Amino acid sequence: MGYEKFNKLKSTSVPLPIENIDTDQIIPARFLKATERIGFGDNLFRDWRYNPDNSPKKEFVLNNDTYNGKILVGGKNFGSGSSREHAAWAIYDYGFRCVISSFFADIFRGNCLNIGVLPVQVSPEFLDKIFNSVFENPKTELIVNLKNQNVSIPSLCISESFNINKYKKENMLNGYDDIDYLMNIKDSIIEFAKNTPL
Amino acid sequence: MSNTLFDKVWDSHIVSKINNGPDVLFIDRHMVHEVTSPVAFLGLKNRNIKVLFPEKTFATADHNTPTINQHLPVKDPLSANQLKALEKNANLHDISYWGLGHEKNGIVHVVGPEYGITQPGATIVCGDSHTSTHGAFGAIAFGIGTSEVEMVLSTQCIMQPKPKKMRITVDGKLSKGVTSKDVALFIISKLSTSGATGYFVEYAGEVFTEMSIEGRMTVCNLSIEMGARGGMIAPDKKTFDYIKNREFTPKGKDWDKAMVYWSNLNTDENAVFDKELIFDGNSIQPMITYGTNPGMGISISKGIPKAENQDTGINTYKKSLDYMNYSEGESMIGKKIDFVFLGSCTNGRIEDFREFAKIVKGRKKASNVTAWLVPGSHKVEKAIKNEGILKILKQAGFKLREPGCSACLAMNDDKVPAGKYAVSTSNRNFEGRQGPGSRTLLASPLVAAAAAITGEITDPRNYIK
Ligand code: SF4
Numbered sequence: 276m277g278y279e280k281f282n283k284l285k286s287t288s289v290p291l292p293i294e295n296i297d298t299d300q301i302i303p304a305r306f307l308k309a310t311e312r313i314g315f316g317d318n319l320f321r322d323w324r325y326n327p328d329n330s331p332k333k334e335f336v337l338n339n340d341t342y343n344g345k346i347l348v349g350g351k352n353f354g355s356g357s358s359r360e361h362a363a364w365a366i367y368d369y370g371f372r373c374v375i376s377s378f379f380a381d382i383f384r385g386n387c388l389n390i391g392v393l394p395v396q397v398s399p400e401f402l403d404k405i406f407n408s409v410f411e412n413p414k415t416e417l418i419v420n421l422k423n424q425n426v427s428i429p430s431l432c433i434s435e436s437f438n439i440n441k442y443k444k445e446n447m448l449n450g451y452d453d454i455d456y457l458m459n460i461k462d463s464i465i466e467f468a469k470n471t472p473l
Numbered sequence: 474m475s476n477t478l479f480d481k482v483w484d485s486h487i488v489s490k491i492n493n494g495p496d497v498l499f500i501d502r503h504m505v506h507e508v509t510s511p512v513a514f515l516g517l518k519n520r521n522i523k524v525l526f527p528e529k530t531f532a533t534a535d536h537n538t539p540t541i542n543q544h545l546p547v548k549d550p551l552s553a554n555q556l557k558a559l560e561k562n563a564n565l566h567d568i569s570y571w572g573l574g575h576e577k578n579g580i581v582h583v584v585g586p587e588y589g590i591t592q593p594g595a596t597i598v599c600g601d602s603h604t605s606t607h608g609a610f611g612a613i614a615f616g617i618g619t620s621e622v623e624m625v626l627s628t629q630c631i632m633q634p635k636p637k638k639m640r641i642t643v644d645g646k647l648s649k650g651v652t653s654k655d656v657a658l659f660i661i662s663k664l665s666t667s668g669a670t671g672y673f674v675e676y677a678g679e680v681f682t683e684m685s686i687e688g689r690m691t692v693c694n695l696s697i698e699m700g701a702r703g704g705m706i707a708p709d710k711k712t713f714d715y716i717k718n719r720e721f722t723p724k725g726k727d728w729d730k731a732m733v734y735w736s737n738l739n740t741d742e743n744a745v746f747d748k749e750l751i752f753d754g755n756s757i758q759p760m761i762t763y764g765t766n767p768g769m770g771i772s773i774s775k776g777i778p779k780a781e782n783q784d785t786g787i788n789t790y791k792k793s794l795d796y797m798n799y800s801e802g803e804s805m806i807g808k809k810i811d812f813v814f815l816g817s818c819t820n821g822r823i824e825d826f827r828e829f830a831k832i833v834k835g836r837k838k839a840s841n842v843t844a845w846l847v848p849g850s851h852k853v854e855k856a857i858k859n860e861g862i863l864k865i866l867k868q869a870g871f872k873l874r875e876p877g878c879s880a881c882l883a884m885n886d887d888k889v890p891a892g893k894y895a896v897s898t899s900n901r902n903f904e905g906r907q908g909p910g911s912r913t914l915l916a917s918p919l920v921a922a923a924a925a926i927t928g929e930i931t932d933p934r935n936y937i938k
Contacts, residue, residue: 294789295666295766299903304882308537308551310511310558322905327891350789352667355700355766356903357882358602358616359509381670381702382602385633386618440634442494452620454520457497457628460489461525464499464630467488468526472734473501473595 278391280450284373284419287344289336290409296349297356298383302365315361316368341413348405349376353394354383363387373419375426377402388443389452395419395426401435404428421447475741478707479638479673482613482738486596488630495632501595503625504581505532505568507559508884509600513623514562524566524626531590532563533571535580537884540847540874543573552885566626579850579876582606582818586690587852589719593708593735598625603818603900605696608705609689610712611738613673615703636702637671637747640740642678645754650934652828653688654820654898654917656680657695658760660752662770665784670700672748675740680754681706686715687824694819695900698767707739759933761805762902762915764793769902773920773932777803796904797912798892805930812895813844813925814907815918816874817881820898821849823856825918830865832922832936838870839928845887846871847879869926883908896924 306318324335331338347366353376354362363386366374373393387394397405408415408428418427418434421444427434439447446452457464476484488497510532517523524530537552547553556573563570571577577584582603585591593611598604600622607614621631641660661668674696681689689706696704713735716722723731758772771778779801783790794800799808815821815829826848838844846866848854854876857863863873880887881899883906889895891910898921902913916924919933926936 292788293792294785297766297901297903299882299901299906303905303909304884307508307884308549308555310555311515312512322909327909350786352670352700355666356602356901358600358604358618360512360600360618360620363618378667378670380667380700381636382616382618386620389618389620440494442491442632453632454516454620454624454627456632457624457630458522460497461628464488464497464525464628467499468629471486471499471501472731473592 277452278367278450279372281372281391281393281421281447283421284345285416286346287414288346288348288375288405288409288417289342289344290406291336291347291349292406294350295352295355298354298359298362299356301354301362302359307359307361312364314368315365316370319365319369342409345370345372346417346419347371347374348402348409349374351376351378351399353379355380358382360386360390363390363392367392375402375405388447391447391450393419393421393447395437397426397435397437404431404433475743475745477638477740477744477746478611478675478705478738479613480744482594482596483635495634497630497632498596500598500625500629500631501529502590502597503530504585504590504597504599504604505530505622506536506581506599506601507534507555508536509619510562510622511555511558513619513626516623517627520627522627524568526629527567529629530568530626531585532559532568533578533581533584534559534573536878536882538573538877539885540877540879540887543875547573576851579852580818580821580878582694583821583849583853586610587719587850589716589722592716592722592731593712594738598631602697603694605701605703606690606694606818608693608696608703609686610716611705611708613703613705616697636673638675639669639672639701639748639750640675640677640746642749642751643676643680643754644678645680647680647754647757650759650919650937651757652917652919653684653691655757655760656754657692658762658767658770658915659757661695661699661767662760663752664699664768666698666766666768667700669696672701674701674704676704676706677740678754682709685824686711687822690822691819695767698900708735759917759920761920761930763797763799763805765796765902765904767900767902767915769793770915771805773805773930775805777801777805806932808930809894810896810914810924810929811841811843811893812889813842813921814847814880814895814897814899815921816845816847816849816879817899818849819900820918821847821853823853825898826853826857826862828918829922830862832919832933833869833871833926834865836869836926838925841928842925844871844925845874845880847874848876850876880907882906896921896930
């Protein structure tokens with residue numbers, strides 16, 4: 276499934292300063308029963324966002340109009356737990372295009388890159404600066420520049436660079452996915468398979 | 474050149490390398506289940522392509538399946554729909570399919586090893602993070618997302634950068650009442666849930682060489698809970714004895730040929746790891762978790778740690794204890810519990826039921842406890858009956874359910890109600906993992922058994938000779 280190309284994103288953000296946000300919180304298992312990739316955004320952070328009677332929990336940040344934007348900012352070790360790509364789908368489907376944290380779980384990071392959500396890992400100090408400035412002024416804009424690999428807070432005149440491997444970066448800049456690549460080398464894969472021991 | 478076990482398997486599966494990018498890695502075995510595959514199959518349909526190597530792909534239904542009355546139609550229409558989709562997709566692509574009611578049905582990571590799909594030196598993936606289980610056989614096995622499931626279905630490859638390598642050595646002897654689950658929970662409590670992120674782990678040392686194959690599966694299964702991509706243990710005689718003559722393992726000359734490859738699967742003496750950790754097995758005690766991630770575990774006789782000693786933020790820690798309705802410093806022993814869950818791909822194998830039975834034999838289930846005993850597969854279920862374990866369980870007031878993931882992630886009806894406490898042999902104690910508002914305490918089958926007969930957290934060592 277294709278995704279929007281990612282180049283430069285200028286947006287306000289939604290802060291979630293909690294550590295170890297796991298995939299069961301991002302999208303609880305009972306919402307994984309679909310056979311198509313639609314509507315996952317409605318259940319993003321379901322149990323933090325809604326009471327058991329489906330009324331919104333006022334104190335949760337997604338129910339607070341003050342904070343919005345295409346960037347989600349989370350605490351350390353974001354996305355730990357399950358391999359469910361549904362977590363990344365829910366984030367994309369809700370409208371986020373980028374998640375910023377000081378540390379990401381492996382599988383989650385890979386899933387994000389595969390579906391067009393950019394995971395941006397910053398230093399703990401820079402993450403704190405983002406949280407502080409957004410809490411001080413929810414209108415604070417962030418600029419995530421994939422091409423130059425940096426993220427900045429223009430109002431504070433500070434920025435930090437981030438890592439991404441060159442191949443994934445090209446993919447995201449162009450909206451390509453890995454299957455396009457693999458399909459192109461299918462013959463050599465079939466050749467390789469002939470000589471595997473198992 | 475000296476190589477690690479991980480290097481040997483990974484490097485021999487590289488189809489091509491991309492400069493400054495991922496490796497194209499060939500996958501020997503692909504396990505598929507109903508939850509993470511439908512969108513991947515849909516992708517194949519949209520691209521108008523078929524599964525490239527259907528004989529390397531195996532499908533089983535487990536996450537959504539009910540654990541009672543499996544002979545009846547599945548009640549939940551969404552679950553039924555997902556199960557039907559898997560069956561349809563498997564048929565369409567000529568993939569072997571072990572659906573509900575099939576004699577080989579069970580949890581994907583339990584049936585893979587049971588039928589010899591899991592083999593040393595193989596690369597194995599599945600759209601489920603606990604695929605790391607299969608590393609117990611010296612395979613490179615890890616969980617993947619749905620986009621990658623689609624890649625493997627269509628090209629039998631995925632594209633990932635090679636992870637870093639970590640070795641965790643545990644020497645010494647485990648004392649009475651200490652199981653493989655305790656070893657794993659102990660290591661995770663030391664590393665935290667992110668301590669091994671970016672690494673692939675090899676477990677080494679006396680504790681693992683002495684450990685049964687089932688025990689090794691429990692340890693490798695839990696690798697993901699410290700953030701690792703996977704964990705593996707070098708295959709030895711125990712491994713080869715275990716897999717020999719299983720349905721999908723090579724036979725005759727093919728076996729001999731495979732043995733040539735397999736017997737070289739160990740870490741060379743001078744091989745270098747990016748990180749090495751060493752623990753003393755003698756010091757490990759029965760463990761239990763008190764919080765909302767698997768890293769929040771302690772020796773069962775210890776008190777809940779103080780917030781100021783935590784390196785996760787104090788707020789995150791307090792939020793977690795609030796959720797559990799526990800306080801800093803409290804003792805875990807004696808805390809009331811409501812549910813006991815024995816099962817999952819972590820502890821749903823026959824050895825786990827033997828351990829559980831050891832403690833409940835001749836005793837009675839506590840009246841305040843609801844117990845769900847869920848075998849990992851039909852094969853396990855059969856062994857429970859054949860070995861006389863079912864009789865012991867029944868006499869103690871327990872019932873056996875039918876195989877599936879069950880309360881491990883509560884996608885079916887096996888949900889722990891809000892606010893209730895469950896001692897679970899599964900792998901995750903996240904908020905709401907076992908049902909909205911549920912509170913999970915992860916532990917070994919022995920701790921689960923002791924809790925089941927007393928109705929509270931109990932040191933299992935008081936109940937074994
Ligand atoms: S038992 Fe739990 S962890 Fe294992 S495959 Fe099923 S849901 Fe995943």
